Amino acid sequence: MANIHPHIEAMLNRYDLKKDDPFEVLREILQEIVLYALSDAGFFKYAVFYGGTALRILYNLPRYSEDLDFSLIEPNDEFDLSRYEKNILSHLNNYGFEAIIETKIKEHSAVQSAFVKGNTVKHLIAINTPEDIVNKYPSTKQLKIKFEVDTNPPVDFKEEEKLHLVPMPFQIRTMSISSLYAGKMHAVLCRGWQSRPKGRDWYDLVWYVKNGYELDMTHLQARLKQSCKAFEDNIGDISEKKVLELLNKRIEELDIKMAKDDVSRFIYDQRELELWSKEFFKAIASMIKFNVFTIKY
Structure with a gap:
């Protein structure tokens, strides 16, 4: 020993x-x-x-x-x-x-x-x-x-x-947990997937929503402004509505099976992934809490 x-x-x-x-x-x-x-x-x-x-x-x-x-x-x-x-x-x-x-x-x-x-x-x-x-x-x-x-x-x-x-x-x-949330949302909206979506991002998003944390829109704005292809052509105001539109677009592009495969080895109970679907993530998106209503880009 x-x-x-x-x-x-x-x-x-x-x-x-x-x-x-x-x-x-x-x-x-x-x-x-x-x-x-x-x-x-x-x-x-x-x-x-x-x-x-x-x-x-x-x-x-x-x-x-x-x-x-x-x-x-x-x-x-x-x-x-x-x-x-x-x-x-x-x-x-x-x-x-x-x-x-x-x-x-x-x-x-x-x-x-x-x-x-x-x-x-x-x-x-x-x-x-x-x-x-x-x-x-x-x-x-x-x-x-x-x-x-x-x-x-x-x-x-x-x-x-x-x-x-x-x-x-x-x-x-x-x-802070709210700024950490903004970093995760930036990853969900902006990370380049190629052919391998990072299911861990989506797992963490569910965790934030489940625990009722608010999204730090000020920090999210700063991150989007610095680096995000999805926002390159967007000028003017970016509202909660715009963030949710882009999130739902990412959900439509998400390969659910590959996302599950990415995160499965990191979790204890695989039953956590049973409900994963595009409809599930759209429901999660509708539950997101924002702490600022409109941000300037």
Whole structure:
């Protein structure tokens, strides 16, 4: 049996490794260690946490999530994500996880990306995963956590501090739930699908509506203004009605089966997807709550 750090043992007690996907459990634990390392290094003085993993970790979204997404508080083209790598690797090592970080250079992009990579089998053994489960994974399988920082973000968002207790108590600076909602709506309206719609976006949209959150139209406006092909030819006012028209257009274009396939491996109960259809999402759209009636584009 591996000698587990007591903080990791406490984190593992939240899961049942015979029921929960051990690969996703492992990734989630590593995500939280990375967040702790970033907080410890002062990263959240300059950036906020947002996206699906923020919903999962801070608001108990009932699905697993892959990436860590961040936005600077203010645009800064001189921001250097690599300055935090040493602290991330040090914290992971302190908790018994060996990893490397690979930086991905994107020319002519305001988004800085890096990947934390480690050996899945070694890490599963490190958290005392039962042998029959470990044996299901090839010895060469890598666990990857991508984290990205938008260095030129639309800045019209609300923010707040959230206390997170594992692996050690620390503060995370994040967007408000209403601004997070706006980011998700931007993804639903504007993400390029090619042939693979991201069902996780639609799952999260249902979650926001189910929980009665209001959509931050000010931040949505800023995001649409900065980047969205669907709005390139739209000038003047964009009302709630216009947003809903474009949302319903996206629903008509949505391949429901492919959307289900995308999200199914991230959720516990597949029955959550049974009602998914174009009619279902149109009904969801009609329930969206807006916190501003009209926005200027």
